[in-house]
Amino acid sequence: MFPEFGQFALVLALLLAAAQAVFGLVGAQRLDERWMAVVRPAVAGQFVLVSAAIGVLVHAFVSFDYSVLYVASNSNSALPTFYRVAALWGAHEGSLLLWAWILAAWTLAVAAFSRNLPASFASRVMGVLGIVSFGFLLFTLYTSNPFERIPLENIPADGRDLNPVLQDPALAIHPPLLYMGYVGLSVAYAFACAAMLEGKLDQTWARWTRPWTTLAWCFLSVGIALGSWWAYYELGWGGYWFWDPVENASFMPWLVGTALIHSLAVTEKRGLFKSWTLLLAILAFSLSLLGTFLVRSGVLVSVHSFAADPSRGMFILAFLVIMIGGALSLYAWRAPLLKSQAGFTGTSREAFLLYNNIALVLAALVVLIGTLAPLINDALGMKSISVGPGWFSRSFPYIAMALLALVAIGIHAYWKRGRVGESRNRHIIGFSLALLAGMAVVFVAYGAGMWQSAVGIVLGLWVIVSSLFDPIDRWRRKLTLSRAVVGMTIAHIGLGVGVIAIATVESYTLERDVAVGQGESVVLGRYAYRFDKLEPVEGPNYDGVRAEITVMRDGRQVAVLHPEKRSYWVQRSTMTEAGIHSRWNGDLFAALGEDLGAGRWSLRAQVRPLINYVWLAAGLMALGGALAASDRRYRARQPAGEGVTDNTVRAA
Amino acid sequence: MVFIALAAVLFVGVRRSPDKSVMVSALLGKPAPTFHLPVLGEPTRTFDSRELAGKPWVMNVWGTWCVECRDEHEVLLAIAQQNRVPLVGLNWNDQDEDALVWLERLGNPYSVVAVDREGRTAIDFGVYGAPETFLIDASGIVQYRHVGVLTPEIWEREFLSRLPRTGLP
Amino acid sequence: MNVSRSLMRTGIALLLSGLAAVALAVDTTTLPDEKLQQRYEKLTHELRCMKCQNNSIADSPAGLAADLRRDVKEQLIAGKSDEEIRDWMVQRYGNVILFTPAMDASSAWVWLLPGLAALGGLVIGIRIVRQRSKLVEQDDSEEISR
Numbered sequence: 001m002f003p004e005f006g007q008f009a010l011v012l013a014l015l016l017a018a019a020q021a022v023f024g025l026v027g028a029q030r031l032d033e034r035w036m037a038v039v040r041p042a043v044a045g046q047f048v049l050v051s052a053a054i055g056v057l058v059h060a061f062v063s064f065d066y067s068v069l070y071v072a073s074n075s076n077s078a079l080p081t082f083y084r085v086a087a088l089w090g091a092h093e094g095s096l097l098l099w100a101w102i103l104a105a106w107t108l109a110v111a112a113f114s115r116n117l118p119a120s121f122a123s124r125v126m127g128v129l130g131i132v133s134f135g136f137l138l139f140t141l142y143t144s145n146p147f148e149r150i151p152l153e154n155i156p157a158d159g160r161d162l163n164p165v166l167q168d169p170a171l172a173i174h175p176p177l178l179y180m181g182y183v184g185l186s187v188a189y190a191f192a193c194a195a196m197l198e199g200k201l202d203q204t205w206a207r208w209t210r211p212w213t214t215l216a217w218c219f220l221s222v223g224i225a226l227g228s229w230w231a232y233y234e235l236g237w238g239g240y241w242f243w244d245p246v247e248n249a250s251f252m253p254w255l256v257g258t259a260l261i262h263s264l265a266v267t268e269k270r271g272l273f274k275s276w277t278l279l280l281a282i283l284a285f286s287l288s289l290l291g292t293f294l295v296r297s298g299v300l301v302s303v304h305s306f307a308a309d310p311s312r313g314m315f316i317l318a319f320l321v322i323m324i325g326g327a328l329s330l331y332a333w334r335a336p337l338l339k340s341q342a343g344f345t346g347t348s349r350e351a352f353l354l355y356n357n358i359a360l361v362l363a364a365l366v367v368l369i370g371t372l373a374p375l376i377n378d379a380l381g382m383k384s385i386s387v388g389p390g391w392f393s394r395s396f397p398y399i400a401m402a403l404l405a406l407v408a409i410g411i412h413a414y415w416k417r418g419r420v421g422e423s424r425n426r427h428i429i430g431f432s433l434a435l436l437a438g439m440a441v442v443f444v445a446y447g448a449g450m451w452q453s454a455v456g457i458v459l460g461l462w463v464i465v466s467s468l469f470d471p472i473d474r475w476r477r478k479l480t481l482s483r484a485v486v487g488m489t490i491a492h493i494g495l496g497v498g499v500i501a502i503a504t505v506e507s508y509t510l511e512r513d514v515a516v517g518q519g520e521s522v523v524l525g526r527y528a529y530r531f532d533k534l535e536p537v538e539g540p541n542y543d544g545v546r547a548e549i550t551v552m553r554d555g556r557q558v559a560v561l562h563p564e565k566r567s568y569w570v571q572r573s574t575m576t577e578a579g580i581h582s583r584w585n586g587d588l589f590a591a592l593g594e595d596l597g598a599g600r601w602s603l604r605a606q607v608r609p610l611i612n613y614v615w616l617a618a619g620l621m622a623l624g625g626a627l628a629a630s631d632r633r634y635r636a637r638q639p640a641g642e643g644v645t646d647n648t649v650r651a652a
Numbered sequence: 653m654v655f656i657a658l659a660a661v662l663f664v665g666v667r668r669s670p671d672k673s674v675m676v677s678a679l680l681g682k683p684a685p686t687f688h689l690p691v692l693g694e695p696t697r698t699f700d701s702r703e704l705a706g707k708p709w710v711m712n713v714w715g716t717w718c719v720e721c722r723d724e725h726e727v728l729l730a731i732a733q734q735n736r737v738p739l740v741g742l743n744w745n746d747q748d749e750d751a752l753v754w755l756e757r758l759g760n761p762y763s764v765v766a767v768d769r770e771g772r773t774a775i776d777f778g779v780y781g782a783p784e785t786f787l788i789d790a791s792g793i794v795q796y797r798h799v800g801v802l803t804p805e806i807w808e809r810e811f812l813s814r815l816p817r818t819g820l821p
Numbered sequence: 822m823n824v825s826r827s828l829m830r831t832g833i834a835l836l837l838s839g840l841a842a843v844a845l846a847v848d849t850t851t852l853p854d855e856k857l858q859q860r861y862e863k864l865t866h867e868l869r870c871m872k873c874q875n876n877s878i879a880d881s882p883a884g885l886a887a888d889l890r891r892d893v894k895e896q897l898i899a900g901k902s903d904e905e906i907r908d909w910m911v912q913r914y915g916n917v918i919l920f921t922p923a924m925d926a927s928s929a930w931v932w933l934l935p936g937l938a939a940l941g942g943l944v945i946g947i948r949i950v951r952q953r954s955k956l957v958e959q960d961d962s963e964e965i966s967r
Binding site for chain 1: 846847848849867869875880882915916917918919920921922925926927928931932934935938939942945946949950953954955956957958
């Protein structure tokens with residue numbers, strides 16, 4: 001009986017979403033106060049109902065209700081409670097419900113924080129979000145009902161267990177964070193559509209939109225980083241990015257989202273790039289919807305794919321076409337309004353941000369090409385191809401390099417007229433420092449590797465150094481450092497750190513796959529990994545073996561690693577848990593392969609320099625973004641309609 | 653510019669229908685690889701695929717370790733009953749004893765079972781996951797490959813439809 | 822209901838067969854010659870495991886991957902070139918077995934498009950900057966400092 005309440009709640013939520021959309025958009029059009037007044041309660045109601053649905057499903061999991069098909073497929077009596085809850089989003093139906101819930105939550109936040117926006121605008125934003133909600137809830141109810149029941153006679157005695165791959169703390173929070181990012185981009189989309197519907201797009205609009213978009217971007221950054229980190233320590237290959245279609249599906253919105261937050265800066269400061277900003281907002285949202293589509297339609301094969309089902313694919317596709325087509329039509333309609341007469345030179349800040357926009361969109365395009373190429377070839381009847389990491393690693397880095405150089409230089413650019421001469425010193429000092437330090441790293445610390453890595457390290461250092469000039473200058477002149485400036489600096493430094501880390505890891509990783517017996521060692525550079533012993537190990541729903549590997553460096557012991565190999569009973573699958581020791585300059589990594597008999601095992605041993613800085617970098621970027629988004633000027637209660645009049649020294 | 657973007661979206665979209673979770677065989681329209689393998693249960697006998705030249709035949713790749721092979725077994729038995737075409741089994745990466753026990757317990761739909769212990773023939777056929785079923789025509793060309801459980805609907809729709817109309821033994 | 826149920830089971834089975842084998846495969850194969858060893862490692866990382874389709878045959882624990890690795894090793898020892906081995910694989914499994922698309926008619930566009938797009942981006946950038954530079958003189962909006 002009880003799970004049906006969940007389904008019923010969703011149906012009600014669907015109706016409320018429809019109400020939210022209709023009353024919001026039509027009410028704003030007609031400037032009807034009473035209609036618009038319906039919207040906020042509808043939003044709140046929707047949130048409550050979807051929360052209730054989630055609550056019902058969580059209860060079903062926690063109470064081992066195997067009459068619910070979704071629970072039976074993803075849970076088990078031996079599954080620890082924490083994972084029983086996380087199993088909610090472990091497969092398609094539940095993860096959609098999570099999407100819907102997060103959407104309801106963001107909409108609620110918009111409702112709460114938009115009281116100082118003009119009523120018609122706020123209604124429109126929530127109305128558009130209502131359409132998105134409606135689409136997702138409809139999709140869930142129609143094709144992917146998590147509350148579907150198993151007929152009484154077939155109820156299994158125990159569930160099929162959550163995929164062991166997913167039984168991990170990082171992976172438990174990876175989807176919610178990622179969805180916070182994806183869904184947050186729909187808020188940017190809603191703001192864009194609302195502006196187009198209003199027929200008014202100005203600097204004030206940009207100021208409202210920025211914090212929301214930046215925050216979404218922060219979540220996306222962390223979500224992606226978590227996924228990468230998890231892949232590294234859980235999947236056992238010691239790799240952290242595979243250019244897998246679903247990884248790409250999260251990376252593309254991130255790239256476009258980055259362009260969007262920078263484009264919004266220009267729109268806010270100078271009323272420029274309105275077209276760019278609108279299109280980027282639409283693009284970012286489309287890419288996140290596209291990501292959803294790719295994972296669930298069976299169109300692409302990936303480690304991440306949920307169960308393939310063409311009917312789901314068609315639905316999402318239709319939804320995508322409607323949302324994007326609609327937004328683009330709005331854009332076409334309003335395009336004439338977006339012209340501005342502001343000017344800028346080729347070396348101005350605006351220009352650099354323009355190049356930035358182009359480069360980021362280009363980067364996203366490259367990823368898109370690689371991801372969709374097999375599909376396109378197939379659709380056009382051409383010979384089937386497949387595009388793997390080899391292609392991406394030969395295509396993507398060059399755009400990234402161009403982008404990094406632009407960042408390092410553009411940071412110093414002045415608005416409107418560039419005034420290159422004034423910042424010439426900074427460019428020279430910055431670049432020289434970076435070059436020297438980079439060369440030191442490459443030749444002294446690590447030795448020669450791929451040239452791309454050397455370039456990457458220099459560029460990363462250059463970005464970091466460049467980012468520091470302005471804050472240090474302001475500090476020396478005893479000027480206030482606003483959160484926006486600090487945030488921006490931290491984020492850009494994060495970018496530099498990330499690039500250096502990636503460049504280093506790609507060139508200077510040491511790796512060997514060998515067969516070892518007890519007492520034998522594997523040598524990697526200055527390290528020796530000695531296979532000491534193997535003992536049995538048991539967990540709540542698995543058993544296995546655990547090896548002890550002692551790592552020596554130059555003869556002295558530096559770490560003991562404990563890689564495991566686990567057999568999960570229910571799904572009868574085997575998982576590798578890598579043994580990792582993290583130091584300030586990198587990781588020592590070991591993973592067990594197979595039992596080769598006679599006490600010998602195959603072992604993957606790796607030395608991964610600086611790898612943790614990849615994820616640290618993402619954390620820095622997110623921190624920077626969050627700081628910038630919480631800058632005073634966004635939280636000030638300025639009545640709507642007031643432009644930006646404060647011209648004191650402030651960051652982009 | 654707007655319309656280009658929109659068109660791009662739609663274009664890619666419309667074509668998106670094919671379900672891509674299953675690979676299309678690289679051998680379609682090409683001659684089936686020949687093979688010469690031991691026969692299951694008859695240590696002195698070998699089977700050469702060229703023995704079947706001149707008439708269409710079907711090859712089913714299976715193993716006792718394969719859960720879905722178990723699922724499709726009844727369907728194979730029914731197909732064997734129809735006796736439209738020879739059904740050859742390719743026992744892939746398996747143990748002879750297990751395979752014999754399996755066929756004994758569940759019934760043997762195959763006119764002959766070739767044993768591919770090292771997986772070389774399966775690889776020649778581009779097999780990647782059992783069960784797979786191939787239709788080879790009278791001139792030895794691969795006409796169709798199905799990956800996954802064979803059902804009566806698929807048998808009729810994809811296999812029977814490709815057999816020539818003229819009467820067959 | 823039956824069809825969708827079996828579809829789902831197939832989907833789950835496929836999914837599980839793919840993900841269940843997420844356990845690592847550590848390939849400890851050694852070849853007699855250092856150069857051959859390097860080629861072996863390169864090739865086995867370039868070829869996709871058709872069963873666990875997001876792994877190379879070097880990393881995949883599937884039985885098929887082990888068989889394919891054996892084939893690569895044998896062919897290397899028999900003196901085949903990298904090209905010949907790749908072709909041999911493609912002949913059986915289609916282009917999808919290659920992680921990096923070969924440079925031929927059907928995939929040339931994939932390699933060329935990024936470069937073309939970059940050029941396009943450059944052109945757009947230049948045009949916009951030219952247009953805006955002209956406007957700078959007429960533009961009397963305030964100059965905001967950094």
